[in-house]
Amino acid sequence: MGKKILIAEDSSTMRSLIGSTIAAMGDYDVVEAENGFEALRILPREMVDMVITDINMPDINGLELISFIRSNDNYKSLPLVIVSTEGSEKDRQKGLALGADAYLVKPFVPEELQNLIRKFLG
Amino acid sequence: MGGPSSQAITDFLGEAEEIIENLNNDLMVLGDCAESGTCEPDLLNRIFRGAHSLKGLSGMFGFDDVSALSHQLENLLDSLRLGKVALSNDLVSVLFDGMDMLTRLVDGKAENPDFTSDLNPILQRIESTLHGNNSAGDDPFSDYNVDPEILTILTEYEEHRILENLKQKKNLFKVKVDFDLCSFDQDLGILTDLLKEQGEVISTLPSAGDLTDRIAFQIIVGTDKDADEIVQLLGRDEATVESAVGGNKPAPSFQEVALETPPPEVLPPSVQQPAEPAAPVSARSISRTVRVDIDKLDLLMNVVGELVLSKAAITRVCDRLKSEGSRELGTELQKATRTLERRLEELQKGVMEVRMVPVAQLFDKMNRIVRKVASERGKQVSLEVNGADTELDKLIVEDLSDPLMHIIRNSIDHGIEPPEERQASGKQGKGLIRLSASQKGNHVVIEIQDDGRGIDPDKIKQKAIEKGLVSAGDKLTREQIYDLLFTPGFSTAETVSDLSGRGVGMDVVKNNISHLSGMVELDSTVGAGTTMAITLPITLAIIKALIIKVCGNTYAIPINSVLETIMVEPSAVRTIERKEVIELRDSTLPLLFLETIFNLSDRSRGKNRFFVAVVGFADKKVGIVVDELLGQQDVVIKSLGESLSFVRGIAGAADLGNQKTILVLDVGGLMSEALRGDSAFYV
Numbered sequence: 001m002g003k004k005i006l007i008a009e010d011s012s013t014m015r016s017l018i019g020s021t022i023a024a025m026g027d028y029d030v031v032e033a034e035n036g037f038e039a040l041r042i043l044p045r046e047m048v049d050m051v052i053t054d055i056n057m058p059d060i061n062g063l064e065l066i067s068f069i070r071s072n073d074n075y076k077s078l079p080l081v082i083v084s085t086e087g088s089e090k091d092r093q094k095g096l097a098l099g100a101d102a103y104l105v106k107p108f109v110p111e112e113l114q115n116l117i118r119k120f121l122g
Numbered sequence: 123m124g125g126p127s128s129q130a131i132t133d134f135l136g137e138a139e140e141i142i143e144n145l146n147n148d149l150m151v152l153g154d155c156a157e158s159g160t161c162e163p164d165l166l167n168r169i170f171r172g173a174h175s176l177k178g179l180s181g182m183f184g185f186d187d188v189s190a191l192s193h194q195l196e197n198l199l200d201s202l203r204l205g206k207v208a209l210s211n212d213l214v215s216v217l218f219d220g221m222d223m224l225t226r227l228v229d230g231k232a233e234n235p236d237f238t239s240d241l242n243p244i245l246q247r248i249e250s251t252l253h254g255n256n257s258a259g260d261d262p263f264s265d266y267n268v269d270p271e272i273l274t275i276l277t278e279y280e281e282h283r284i285l286e287n288l289k290q291k292k293n294l295f296k297v298k299v300d301f302d303l304c305s306f307d308q309d310l311g312i313l314t315d316l317l318k319e320q321g322e323v324i325s326t327l328p329s330a331g332d333l334t335d336r337i338a339f340q341i342i343v344g345t346d347k348d349a350d351e352i353v354q355l356l357g358r359d360e361a362t363v364e365s366a367v368g369g370n371k372p373a374p375s376f377q378e379v380a381l382e383t384p385p386p387e388v389l390p391p392s393v394q395q396p397a398e399p400a401a402p403v404s405a406r407s408i409s410r411t412v413r414v415d416i417d418k419l420d421l422l423m424n425v426v427g428e429l430v431l432s433k434a435a436i437t438r439v440c441d442r443l444k445s446e447g448s449r450e451l452g453t454e455l456q457k458a459t460r461t462l463e464r465r466l467e468e469l470q471k472g473v474m475e476v477r478m479v480p481v482a483q484l485f486d487k488m489n490r491i492v493r494k495v496a497s498e499r500g501k502q503v504s505l506e507v508n509g510a511d512t513e514l515d516k517l518i519v520e521d522l523s524d525p526l527m528h529i530i531r532n533s534i535d536h537g538i539e540p541p542e543e544r545q546a547s548g549k550q551g552k553g554l555i556r557l558s559a560s561q562k563g564n565h566v567v568i569e570i571q572d573d574g575r576g577i578d579p580d581k582i583k584q585k586a587i588e589k590g591l592v593s594a595g596d597k598l599t600r601e602q603i604y605d606l607l608f609t610p611g612f613s614t615a616e617t618v619s620d621l622s623g624r625g626v627g628m629d630v631v632k633n634n635i636s637h638l639s640g641m642v643e644l645d646s647t648v649g650a651g652t653t654m655a656i657t658l659p660i661t662l663a664i665i666k667a668l669i670i671k672v673c674g675n676t677y678a679i680p681i682n683s684v685l686e687t688i689m690v691e692p693s694a695v696r697t698i699e700r701k702e703v704i705e706l707r708d709s710t711l712p713l714l715f716l717e718t719i720f721n722l723s724d725r726s727r728g729k730n731r732f733f734v735a736v737v738g739f740a741d742k743k744v745g746i747v748v749d750e751l752l753g754q755q756d757v758v759i760k761s762l763g764e765s766l767s768f769v770r771g772i773a774g775a776a777d778l779g780n781q782k783t784i785l786v787l788d789v790g791g792l793m794s795e796a797l798r799g800d801s802a803f804y805v
Contacts, residue, residue, distance in 0.1 A: 011175045012413070013137045017130065017182055037307050040328055040337065044303055055277065056171050059314075060326050067275045068328040085178045085196075091277045098275060107181030107189075 003049040003121050004029045008039040008065060010057045018052060021110040036060025043075060050120055055084045055091050063095055070099035079120035131235060134183050136413060138176060138228045145172040146221055147486050153214045161209055163283055163322060170199040187238045188227050194248045195220045201252060204282045216251050220244055269366050272342065276325055283324045287344030292321065294366040295352060300338035310339060316355060321345025342366055416516055419477050426470050427758030433466055434755060481559045482510035484519050488557060491527055495534045502541055502551055503534055508558035514566050518638050518658055525631040529570050529654055530555065537574030537652055566660055571653040577646040579603040604644045608632040639773050641790035667757045668735060671750035673722040676784045678757055678776050683789040685736045685743065687751055704745065711736065711745045714796045719771060737789050744796045759786050
């Protein structure tokens with residue numbers, strides 16, 4: 001079993017795009033959550049090794065998800081990457097302040113994401 | 123990885139269309155808000171997120187034009203939701219136009235990925251709206267003593283909402299709760315809904331609970347109520363409510379308001395009820411839906427159809443087995459076939475249900491058309507919608523869009539009078555179009571009713587005489603006159619408007635609808651308005667059909683339009699006004715002879731008794747004369763294809779399962795021709 005990456009992103013196309021970028025690497029499994037809620041449900045059920053999250057999501061947004069992950073003993077050391085658009089500069093800074101490890105600005109080149117994943121998961 | 127695959131692009135376009143559709147709907151509501159001056163923050167935020175997603179998505183696919191435009195729209199929406207620009211009618215119209223351009227771009231790209239359009243005019247308009255009324259302030263939080271711990275996790279938008287609530291002198295509370303990990307989404311949903319009734323839920327922050335099987339949330343809510351009221355409302359033992367502001371605002375600084383009376387906030391876990399039994403378990407769905415290409419459903423439907431046919435073949439084998447000796451084996455096979463039949467029915471029903479969508483989507487679209495056309499024509503029109511949850515096959519809904527749009531444009535163009543004229547005739551200045559859908563048995567009826575000037579039958583007749591469609595001496599009933607409106611080339615409007623005109627008339631509407639095996643009728647009262655009714659089958663594809671034989675040819679009649687079959691003596695047929703009719707329970711039933719219509723050669727009916735299949739919808743009935751009734755069967759209707767689409771009276775072809783192909787009659791089309799008394803319409 002490969003390592004598992006959770007993608008929290010409300011756009012299904014963006015999810016599958018990130019998913020296929022990861023699938024192309026061959027070594028990783030992907031679990032998708034279409035909002036923060038679903039991510040919260042998935043975290044305790046699946047052994048997730050890394051989280052990739054959008055910031056703007058309905059109900060529970062990316063910042064809230066990051067803050068949760070970083071405050072929870074079970075997950076606080078998970079590598080965490082923000083994928084968001086360039087407009088949300090301020091929000092992204094907050095995400096990093098809350099403990100995200102890296103961020104990618106949409107649109108991004110698949111290799112950038114792949115490099116980050118390799119960096120964190122080896 | 124190279125460029126995105128064409129499948130990915132299709133997915134993108136699908137999602138983009140959906141986003142734009144939702145945005146358009148939300149913008150309409152925003153338009154109403156601009157008029158009333160107040161706006162739901164949730165609504166604004168939703169619109170913003172829509173534009174935001176679209177920007178991110180289109181950028182990934184290299185659609186720079188879509189990305190640039192949605193980026194500008196996002197900027198404008200961001201300023202709007204952060205209160206930096208004010209909501210106005212002008213702004214809403216800029217947003218609408220931007221959305222129109224996005225629709226055009228996305229539609230264009232569906233045809234050709236390289237399609238683009240000149241964006242400068244709209245980009246400049248957005249730009250000038252953005253900088254026209256800029257009223258940004260600096261460090262807004264300095265006046266308020268908001269818990270700094272909260273501020274670190276709020277997005278810019280949430281910060282803005284907090285400020286707005288404080289400005290409106292609302293109380294700001296942190297509601298802390300924890301839930302069982304298994305059911306937290308439902309429980310939290312119920313709680314959030316409760317809180318939303320009292321004010322605005324600004325942020326929901328999850329945090330690790332002390333226990334592994336629970337999860338805690340801190341919900342920031344802005345409300346008019348005080349802490350006690352919120353506590354009472356929540357009625358949860360394990361919730362705490364505390365002020366999120368320390369300083370000049372209502373609650374004294376950081377004083378914890380303990381919820382609820384005696385017991386301390388933390389109960390031993392064993393005592394805590396995982397879920398309030400009293401609270402109704404709301405089926406809060408976290409969108410458990412998949413988007414499926416309609417072609418895949420078509421394929422599935424086809425396979426089900428073929429299965430139904432295979433089953434018919436097995437049934438025949440079974441009958442032969444029983445009659446030709448192997449009785450025991452035959453009976454056994456029959457049992458097995460019955461089970462198969464039941465499962466097949468379930469499968470068929472399931473697939474059908476998947477294809478069913480509420481007409482709401484279609485009606486929403488019409489709402490936009492009404493606004494747009496009304497403002498372009500300088501008329502005031504409101505749209506009233508009924509029965510939007512009525513369901514129809516997805517394909518029918520899609521194909522209905524154009525005809526419906528045409529009818530509504532016609533109503534606004536020619537039906538609804540300008541405000542002054544309306545007031546002069548004692549009506550309200552604002553016209554009304556009523557759009558309603560309802561299910562009647564196996565059909566759905568969609569009615570479009572306006573309270574405009576109505577259509578004068580005399581004028582139509584006059585026009586028809588001028589055009590040589592009828593002669594002055596012809597006696598026509600009201601219905602027949604209104605039917606003339608659907609004749610190709612007929613148009614009563616003196617000036618052809620670019621909206622409903624365009625050289626296509628109601629005949630196209632009628633054709634589109636009969637392709638869906640539907641029927642359209644019109645009724646009107648001069649001065650009071652016009653009503654059009656479209657009757658459609660709930661679904662196409664698989665139908666139960668009555669198989670009949672006329673002059674040696676086999677046809678199928680969709681069973682849902684067959685009311686009854688009767689046996690008739692030739693002596694019972696009478697001729698009234700050159701039409702052959704029979705008496706049926708005190709009413710006259712016009713007869714339809716397929717041999718005349720389809721010009722069949724063998725007319726050997728002679729003096730024998732024959733059958734009549736009474737077909738029709740509602741109060742309109744026609745008897746189709748039949749030599750033999752061969753029975754009922756499920757058939758899969760297949761289209762005759764483009765090249766034969768001009769053939770009238772035939773809805774398609776069907777496979778009988780014994781390698782025989784027969785034609786399926788288009789009952790709606792046949793009937794309207796028969797009722798008009800024109801039998802020479804075959805080509």
